[in-house]
Amino acid sequence: MPKYILTINKKQHRIEADSDVPLVWVLRDYVGLKGTKFGCGIASCGACTIHLNGNPVRSCQLKISTVPATAQITTIEGIGEQVLHNVQQAWLELQVPQCGYCQSGQIMSAVALLRKKPNPIDKDIDTAMAGNLCRCGTYERIRQAIYRAAKMEAEVVTRDK
Amino acid sequence: MLAESPKTNRRDFIKTSGLATLGLLIGLDAKANLLNLSSDNAAALPVEINPFILIGADNTITIINPRPCMGQGTIQSVPAMIAEELEVDMENVTIIQSDGKSKYGAQTSGNSSSIRRLWLPLRKAGAATKEMLIEAASGKWSIAPTQCYAENAKVFRKDNGQSFTYGELVEAASKLSVPQEPVLKQKNEFKILGKPAKRFDLDDRVTGKAVYGLDIDVPGMVYAAILHSPMIFGKLVSIDDSEVIKIPGVIKTIPCERTMIYTTTDSVAVIASNWWAASKGRSALKVAWDKNGLDTTLDNKEYMSRCYTAAKKDGIRFEEFNDFQSKFETSQSKLDLTYETPFLSHVPIEPETATAHVKEDGSVEIWAPLQGPGETLEEIARYLNISTEKVKIHVALMGGSFGRKAYMDFIKEACFLSNKLKIPVKVIWTRDDDIRQGPYRPALLSHMQGFVEDGKIKGFHHHMIGESILGQVFKGLADDKADPWIGEESSPNNNKYIFTEAHKVSWTNVKTVIPIMWWRSVNASNIGWGQECFIDELAHLAGKDPLQARLDILEDERFRKVLATLAEKTNYHQKLPQGSGRGIAITRAFGTIVACCITATKSGNGVKLDSVVSVIDCGIYVNADTVKAQTEGNIIMGITAAIKPGIVFNKGVCAQNNYNNYPILRINETPKIEVYIIENAEAPGGVGEAGLPPVAPALGNAIFATTGIRKRNLPIDITNLTA
Ligand code: FES
Ligand code: FES
Numbered sequence: 032m033p034k035y036i037l038t039i040n041k042k043q044h045r046i047e048a049d050s051d052v053p054l055v056w057v058l059r060d061y062v063g064l065k066g067t068k069f070g071c072g073i074a075s076c077g078a079c080t081i082h083l084n085g086n087p088v089r090s091c092q093l094k095i096s097t098v099p100a101t102a103q104i105t106t107i108e109g110i111g112e113q114v115l116h117n118v119q120q121a122w123l124e125l126q127v128p129q130c131g132y133c134q135s136g137q138i139m140s141a142v143a144l145l146r147k148k149p150n151p152i153d154k155d156i157d158t159a160m161a162g163n164l165c166r167c168g169t170y171e172r173i174r175q176a177i178y179r180a181a182k183m184e185a186e187v188v189t190r191d192k
Numbered sequence: 193m194l195a196e197s198p199k200t201n202r203r204d205f206i207k208t209s210g211l212a213t214l215g216l217l218i219g220l221d222a223k224a225n226l227l228n229l230s231s232d233n234a235a236a237l238p239v240e241i242n243p244f245i246l247i248g249a250d251n252t253i254t255i256i257n258p259r260p261c262m263g264q265g266t267i268q269s270v271p272a273m274i275a276e277e278l279e280v281d282m283e284n285v286t287i288i289q290s291d292g293k294s295k296y297g298a299q300t301s302g303n304s305s306s307i308r309r310l311w312l313p314l315r316k317a318g319a320a321t322k323e324m325l326i327e328a329a330s331g332k333w334s335i336a337p338t339q340c341y342a343e344n345a346k347v348f349r350k351d352n353g354q355s356f357t358y359g360e361l362v363e364a365a366s367k368l369s370v371p372q373e374p375v376l377k378q379k380n381e382f383k384i385l386g387k388p389a390k391r392f393d394l395d396d397r398v399t400g401k402a403v404y405g406l407d408i409d410v411p412g413m414v415y416a417a418i419l420h421s422p423m424i425f426g427k428l429v430s431i432d433d434s435e436v437i438k439i440p441g442v443i444k445t446i447p448c449e450r451t452m453i454y455t456t457t458d459s460v461a462v463i464a465s466n467w468w469a470a471s472k473g474r475s476a477l478k479v480a481w482d483k484n485g486l487d488t489t490l491d492n493k494e495y496m497s498r499c500y501t502a503a504k505k506d507g508i509r510f511e512e513f514n515d516f517q518s519k520f521e522t523s524q525s526k527l528d529l530t531y532e533t534p535f536l537s538h539v540p541i542e543p544e545t546a547t548a549h550v551k552e553d554g555s556v557e558i559w560a561p562l563q564g565p566g567e568t569l570e571e572i573a574r575y576l577n578i579s580t581e582k583v584k585i586h587v588a589l590m591g592g593s594f595g596r597k598a599y600m601d602f603i604k605e606a607c608f609l610s611n612k613l614k615i616p617v618k619v620i621w622t623r624d625d626d627i628r629q630g631p632y633r634p635a636l637l638s639h640m641q642g643f644v645e646d647g648k649i650k651g652f653h654h655h656m657i658g659e660s661i662l663g664q665v666f667k668g669l670a671d672d673k674a675d676p677w678i679g680e681e682s683s684p685n686n687n688k689y690i691f692t693e694a695h696k697v698s699w700t701n702v703k704t705v706i707p708i709m710w711w712r713s714v715n716a717s718n719i720g721w722g723q724e725c726f727i728d729e730l731a732h733l734a735g736k737d738p739l740q741a742r743l744d745i746l747e748d749e750r751f752r753k754v755l756a757t758l759a760e761k762t763n764y765h766q767k768l769p770q771g772s773g774r775g776i777a778i779t780r781a782f783g784t785i786v787a788c789c790i791t792a793t794k795s796g797n798g799v800k801l802d803s804v805v806s807v808i809d810c811g812i813y814v815n816a817d818t819v820k821a822q823t824e825g826n827i828i829m830g831i832t833a834a835i836k837p838g839i840v841f842n843k844g845v846c847a848q849n850n851y852n853n854y855p856i857l858r859i860n861e862t863p864k865i866e867v868y869i870i871e872n873a874e875a876p877g878g879v880g881e882a883g884l885p886p887v888a889p890a891l892g893n894a895i896f897a898t899t900g901i902r903k904r905n906l907p908i909d910i911t912n913l914t915a
Pocket of ligand 1: 070077080089091
């Protein structure tokens with residue numbers, strides 16, 4: 032069986048797996064990082080969203096063999112390791128999750144959005160978050176929490192100036 | 193605004209690993225068990241004064257939650273009822289999910305019953321325990337119990353403020369008799385109930401640490417992907433797995449079975465060392481199925497056409513006030529219309545999954561996202577033909593459910609396979625399985641007749657036509673009987689409308705083999721669609737504003753207040769700009785009244801949804817923020833049910849198999865949402881489902897108000913509206 036090296040949350044992992052195993056299953060079942068969820072397998076629900084070199088991608092669509100060892104993979108476990116990320120903090124403040132199953136993916140998409148657009152407007156949120164389904168229906172709170180997180184970042188920036 | 197939670201990071205709040213890890217839980221009779229413990233560790237052990245409450249000598253308080261959490265927050269709101277009366281701070285409590293044992297009573301999260309059914313029993317459990325602790329303290333001090341009070345897990349002397357912790361009292365308290373009628377607190381004395389509280393369990397849900405059913409990892413487990421018949425109930429004719437076993441990781445294929453509540457169907461499982469290999473194996477299977485005529489009977493259109501035929505005849509009467517038909521015939525101003533709702537799938541984002549280990553000694557251990565540990569325990573014992581003592585249930589968090597994970601088919605599949613292999617087996621369904629295999633919310637036809645006189649709706653007949661959950665699934669409905677569940681929900685007793693001339697509610701059972709089951713709000717979403725759109729149409733016929741027309745036939749003060757609040761919060765009496773319109777609806781389900789107002793604006797050939805406002809009267813409640821969250825979720829699910837496709841069968845096969853062809857609402861399609869709660873001290877009603885039924889009719893009525901187009905059949909393509 033082929034061997035691969037992946038850089039996940041800044042750590043290198045040696046993995047022996049078939050070349051076509053999607054990253055979502057590699058993360059969950061080979062590396063043991065189960066925060067990334069599975070919901071559809073066809074890039075339709077966003078539950079498996081991770082960052083590849085900082086960009087949000089659906090890990091159910093990425094075969095292990097296509098991910099170079101140098102690529103930086105970040106999962107939900109990697110974004111707020113020491114202190115909670117502002118997005119996670121805002122998610123708690125607004126009590127966004129219901130079942131929470133979709134929220135790893137939602138948070139990964141939101142973090143990527145704010146990195147690109149620190150002051151998003153409704154349209155930006157629609158575009159960045161439309162790929163993440165939530166059957167519990169937390170969309171209104173997700174939108175408010177993104178605004179809240181943006182404000183938190185802005186406060187930090189002003190304070191640091 | 194929410195109160196700030198002093199601690200925001202309490203990883204130990206939920207012990208998802210369940211009771212087993214505690215290892216200290218002692219039997220029903222605490223006294224007897226205490227004697228069995230060696231004297232040196234006895235002091236450290238928690239004492240079970242009551243099955244739901246464990247108190248350690250070190251004053252650790254553990255509360256058992258008997259209602260699994262599927263996102264509705266029972267993991268906190270149910271224990272809160274105990275904590276309130278026990279006088280312990282939720283911050284200092286560890287919560288553990290019950291494991292299905294009968295001592296915890298009914299444990300199914302369903303029927304929106306967790307708060308309303310446990311409101312008294314669990315508060316009594318907390319209060320009785322508190323009274324025993326107070327009695328123990330008063331004994332130690334040799335004063336009357338009335339000279340003591342409990343607060344924050346301690347009993348205090350009123351005269352000098354001295355105190356004992358509960359831990360110091362628990363052993364003595366456990367020897368006292370349990371008060372049968374403990375004194376409960378009044379609403380104005382509540383410190384936890386009714387106050388906004390943050391959910392501690394959310395910490396783990398935003399960091400990826402929460403353990404859902406799909407995340408269960410049992411040492412030595414293998415994975416199963418299961419091929420079900422494309423036509424549900426198809427008979428297995430032959431299996432060719434020659435390509436399957438070549439796939440690295442695949443261990444073997446096993447003919448399997450899917451046990452539904454009333455029947456068992458064939459399937460084929462591919463067992464592998466990892467899920468991806470199992471699912472690849474599944475795709476490589478060549479299986480022949482016998483159609484068994486299912487290509488013509490699994491057909492939603494054929495079913496609906498029989499419903500229309502049945503609509504031409506009288507149904508079985510649930511209730512009738514005055515002779516409706518004779519009044520209707522002579523009425524001058526009347527309507528006779530039909531309304532359709534489709535079959536729907538639950539599609540929780542976490543698909544069905546279960547892990548089971550049937551051991552050599554015949555016992556079984558199950559780890560699964562499930563709604564009913566008690567039911568599952570008994571059902572699995574029956575299924576495997578073992579005693580209930582041999583079944584151990586670990587409830588995992590559900591990644592959504594909406595009724596689906598109360599159905600145990602996927603759990604039995606894991607048990608079936610592990611029984612063959614005697615190693616832990618984890619079954620994971622694909623989205624394809626989830627959507628194609630059902631069970632679904634039943635499709636229903638409502639035949640509505642009504643008439644108006646003097647600007648008032650005076651006569652109303654709701655004839656519900658379709659398949660019955662009680663009949664199809666539980667075989668509990670005789671052909672000459674009306675479904676009592678649907679009857680109760682559609683009764684004037686429930687919706688409170690007063691039609692002074694005539695009112696009739698009737699039913700015809702049209703059967704189908706398309707498997708049905710409860711789906712969030714059960715029958716209420718189907719009933720609400722016909723009822724509330726038709727009231728709207730009659731209001732227009734009467735020349736009345738739809739909200740006023742409802743007030744004209746409602747005397748119940750709670751209904752009237754909900755409508756008045758809705759009018760106030762939406763500025764209902766203020767005219768909207770040209771091209772916009774509002775629709776309203778009000779329903780009662782699970783003892784809770786919810787009214788909804790949707791505002792829409794013309795856009796292209798259709799409409800765009802601008803805002804949704806819901807007002808909920810659920811009586812007394814535990815956590816305002818949870819009530820809001822559930823109602824917000826119901827609005828989203830209600831809109832999805834109204835405007836996204838229903839389940840369609842094509843030659844016996846469900847035509848949809850994933851979110852691309854069975855879409856649900858996305859954030860960019862979501863209107864602004866506001867929820868308001870009515871404050872009162874009425875008995876608690878259900879919260880998890882009651883917000884859903886008024887949403888679709890409010891939307892249909894909004895479309896009419898905006899465009900003049902009346903839609904009577906769901907789903908509605910709101911981007912392309914034609915009359
Ligand atoms: S599982 Fe990858 S997008 Fe749904
Ligand atoms: S919170 Fe349950 S699916 Fe989004």
